[in-house]
Amino acid sequence: MRLSSLVITLAILCTAGVLCFFGASLAATKIEEYSETGVAMALSDAGQDWVEVEADGLQVRLFGTAPSEARRFSAINAAAKIVDGARVIDRMEVLKPHEITAPRFSIEVLRNDSGTTLIGLIPEEMDREDLLKEVERITKGSVTDLLQTADYDAPALWQPAVDYAIDALGSVPRSKISIAADHVLVKAISDSAAEKRRLETELLRDVPSGLQVELDITAPRPVITPFTLRFVKDAEGARFDACAADTSESRDRILKAAEAAGVTAGSLCTVGLGSPSIQWAAAAERMIRGLNEIGTGTFTISDADISLIADADTDAATFDRVVGRLENSLPEAFTLHATRVETEETTGGPIEFTAALDEEGKLLIQGRITDELSRKTTESYARARFGAEAVDMQARLDAETPAGWSLRVLAGIEALSRLHDGTVTVTPEKITVAGNTGFESARADVARILSEKLGEGAEFAIRVRYVEELDPLKNIPTPDECISDIRALNSANKITFDPGSSNISAASQDTMEKIVELLTDCPPFPLEIAGYTDSQGRETMNQQLSEQRAQSVLNYLMSHRVRVADFVAIGFGEANPIADNGTEEGREANRRIEFRLHTAETALEAEEALETDDTSSAEEDAAPQTEDEPTDEQN
Template structure:
């Protein structure tokens, strides 16, 4: 009986112990699961997706590879907010970034009428606040600027700051654009207002691109309306060329240029793609005309809207002329009207062939010489020239010849109108042809002149065009004249000063912005004769002041040279204290007299006296330089000897 009771008691205790163990096991699992779930949720809320959690009893293991020590600390802190920190076992590794290469930093700036978006990854060393402020300033107060930049903890890569500054400058001129920026490359894709604006912006950006930075430009402009729609191809003994070329599509342009190359065109040529084509078969018609001209051996073919004029080379066999013209006339689309001419040798006269010549000088003066048909014609042509070129710029030396053809006045007026499209040059009118030569700042001048003469002279009239485009004459590029550069220097400097460390020729930090602004302008101005002048006040010895002013002028010249300004035609000149602009008896006056000025080097009006010295750096002692540009720094409050105060 007693043994039975003991067995029952032991069994009861065993069952109770088992139940306790089961309860404890499930309790621990419940605690483990709730802890893991809670810590995982907290880590997710903090964005620490790299971290994971595991549990073993009451111990909680935080596992993963943190990007840095700050990330590791953040993960442990998040776990400590859920469970007791004594239960947390740290098994986090920290990523070693000491040898990791920096990411590829890049920024994309999108600008349209609604505002600006800036997207990308920048180094932490970049002044993000200033970058956004600069973009906001150029976009305007009403524009919305969306800052979607990410930051990585790295220094700026080489060239990064220069690329950003250049991109902001480009954005200023392009209200509809996408600019992609990297440390060594900037890509610009934008829509401009016109073809002239596109060429001006392309030239400006190409000049300003920092050294070592690759620039990719993709600027587009609306297609111009071409009226009359003109193409003129010429083959002479000197080779083949286009005087004008118009196309309605890229495919048409390619078709025309391929035909021209097959006919002997060697030089690079372009066709303007525009609106106003008289037929979709324009390319095929021009191709036929060029082939026919090449088969005849040369001279010219002109397409002006639907009018086609073919002028064969003098001496072409009549049978060949008739055959080629007949084949071309039959092949051309019905919309075109062909007029073909085989020139006859000119009739010799005792006085020689009649001729009218107009010459346009670089300063705008025009001279009219040769023959005109009547007094009324001479008065009309002279009045037209005065209206076109200025009343004071016209000299007339033409005589009357009443035997001239009736179309002579029309030919002369058309020639003068064509001449007005040049910066300088000449035009010659004969009974057989109108020839124009000269220089222009308009890349499309040849095409415009060809269209004009084709329209004014009509069918069967021959003309020769030999005009040369010069970038320095192109007003659309915004290249200022030397005089305009001198004036703009004053405007850029304003009330600022180029400053130096007291008593020395070392530029101080505040001069950087002025010199950066000046270098942008002077790069645009190009190779102009400019003198950088240094001036001091009258404190100290005169010889010391002169040397200090010379050294300071040279420092400014050297600083411009390091900013890629072409300084071959510049010179530095120190004037010391000899040309004050204010009273040296007051501190304010002495401050004003310590300055740097920029002036054009102009030709001397009088011969240099014997023994006057180097003509490159000396001027007459009695001649006072102009003083309209004041931009040198005060050394006010400088301590030391009077010499040092300059």
């Protein structure tokens, strides 16, 4: 009986053991299937289809060749979101970067009236000082050196290409010359078609053997409408308010006649398209000589209409004689309207309209307007030109204003819109525009507007002064100035990130906004955004984090409509420390973002640094990891 009970007990225990074994095996299999399937789906959703997943018990092994260290790190993070990170075993490899090739040496030579600038990458063996001295000797002006160097051998035709380009620079004062190892491109502006042909012949005469030379020489002429010339001679002397010519020969004839009448040599006269007659220069010469003989006054040629206004003290006999001669000698296409100003006694106070534009852009309108409709029209027109909030209308109604008054008022406001600050005064006799401008063409623009809007016979005076400090093109900061200002902002309140993250901290939002504002006023230029961390944590993780942080800064600028086409974001990890990583203060200093001009040389340095980092990473992966190794969460 006892034996039978013992046998039964043993049978029961064996059966239970077998059931437990199969139950445990089934559970382990289910865990493996869940882990493998879940991780594979997560990687697929993250676009990491190159990763192979294999579950072995509680461990999940990842295999495959990652396109970059960043993609490898991303795959590990995606798997760790499904299973415990301690169960993820990394068996992935990283695709090695291509070997660094020799850089492409090139120079961009930019020459204009303010000087010559050299930008590009040249061999380190090249005599840089001799090159700069030769450019300064040929151009007889200032030279700005923005060249970078690289320690590679110069290509075979490099020196002949440079010598040819620098020699060509002496023939083209307004030009851009692009120099490569076997190719030179010369872009230049000439004054005429004949000058263009002469330059092309000269530049193609002595091309070195084997060197490809491409010429792009233009002789542009702007379209001027209406085609306007305005000449003034008064107590202040003789001068042009506007001068247009149809050819360079016509310009020379007009300026020669003007200098004989007292105009200072070197006056501006624009060669352009739009002349109403091939006899433009002949008409201008006769009018200049005629006004010089009359004494004082103004004449305006607007297309084929000529308006001559002589001052009140002009001798009547002289006036009649000169006008009669002009009417009989001017080319057929032109029509002359001549008047002599006569003074009249007025009663009831002057009829006058004034508009004053201050340096802040505020416009004060005073004086007389014909009726309510004219006042509303004038105010609407002014708001459209100067801004709705900038106009202060204080003009009063006066039904006694002369015919055409509203047209004269609107023409005066349009002329004033060409100035930075100034006034326009409208009276029955004339319109006077005075003030300051940052555009060299403003005086001619005002003359064309008044001449076109008021028609022949209208008298107006222009006292517009060009102020270089107001010229927006003169005040654009250089790339070096922009980078210097960005560095100053970053130094005062440096860009920081949330711990262990690429998210820009709230404390740095003000700095980022100021950098956006600064870059908005800068010209396009290549900017390198470099990220760095301290030395805590794995070197590969630090490099990846620094790259993500640099990219975050670039993304912020892009999202705020900064032009980032020439910007690059590069992560250097713990390389190039600027302080001791053994102290908290030092580590904080090493966690940083730097800004610098991105050139071929800095790009080469970045590639070398990243290649060194890849080598260190491979050695680091081969070394055993200890449990108390610090993480990158502090970076």
